[in-house]
Amino acid sequence: MVKLSELSTYCREDAEKRLLVDEVLNPQHILRSLSKPDYFMDDFCNELIELTKYCPKCHQKFPEDENFCPKCLVSLKAIRDIDVRLIESDPEFSLTKTKEYSSFEDIFSAENFKIIDEFKFKTRDYNKILLNIKRSSIETFENLIKENEILLEDLDIQDKILLYAKSFVPVDYKSFGPELGYFTFNRITIDDRQIASLQITTLIHEMSHFLLKEIMTHIICTILDCSxxxxxxxxxxxxxSYSPFARLIDEYAAHTTEGRFTVYGYQDYSSFIQIEQSLDGEMTADEIEITKSIGNTFAISIKDILESYIDEELRSDINELFLRQVRESPNYEMLALENCNRLTGEGFLKAIWLVLSEGFMSASQNLEKLEEYETYF
Ligand SMILES: [Zn+2]
Ligand SMILES: [Zn+2]
Known part of the structure; x- marks a missing residue:
């Protein structure tokens, strides 16, 4: 089996992350995107005649006294005041194969240990997994928009991201406890007492945890060829979640993804510092850095999935709101210490192999924990 320290030969600089970190260290770049000249003009025009109806076909908006779209010849619908928080979703990222396991004992067979040891998983298998997750989330997103008669461009940026998040995983709200938000099993919980821009960053962070769990599930099923x-x-x-090594990958991937869609340097660095501090000499400084590089490489895949909807324009809307609402300065000290490396394709496959073979072995020795987790799905 591959050793963690051997992965350093597969490390390269992640130019995009480096650029994003440098942009915060040199904030001139960000301030430029703040000046949107047509911002107030839009508000002004919308106020002149209130457009309360829309055409369900071409989506053009009309004033209250209109009844039909002259172009599409269909009757107009009222623009509803949608509370995105109340929209229920139950997305499924299914993967169906001929083999289906019904007990943990059957999964942890000698044959399956051999299959994981041989590890015939290729980059094209990995890319297929990403594509499936993307396709499935876009389908759910499209259905949520249609079923709830939503005019996407009418939603504010927070609602847009919330609705998109709901096409991956159900989102709940809480108004108690110290956490900004968390992801457990198949549910995200967000604290609604925080400002909108922090709710967005937290959502993106927790979506990354969800996506890494989903990617990992699909990898295991693909390798074992089961549903x-x-x-x-x-x-x-x-x-x-069982080892500090795995938790550091998961947390650093979420941290990096959050930075790619919001602003670097404002994140809660404690999420992975806690894990680093709990290590107690189990990993060398070099091994910690390689582990973060693995997290960064997963973050590239997660970013790729999220970019199906969160494009350059939405990203700048998120940043604009963030810089308007958050007055603190970024954590320059931690920002300068960001790991900006990623693994090559070959190195990444070896890293997945390492995570999986160690994790699979450990899982087989913790059946009670697995049985407890299973009840949540
Ligand atoms: Zn029309
Ligand atoms: Zn986290």
């Missing part, structure tokens, strides 16, 4: 079910999900959750 996705609650047993496989329980194993994926276990693999991403």
């Amino acid at each position: 996705k079910n609650s047993l496989m999900e329980a194993i994926a959750v276990f693999i991403l």
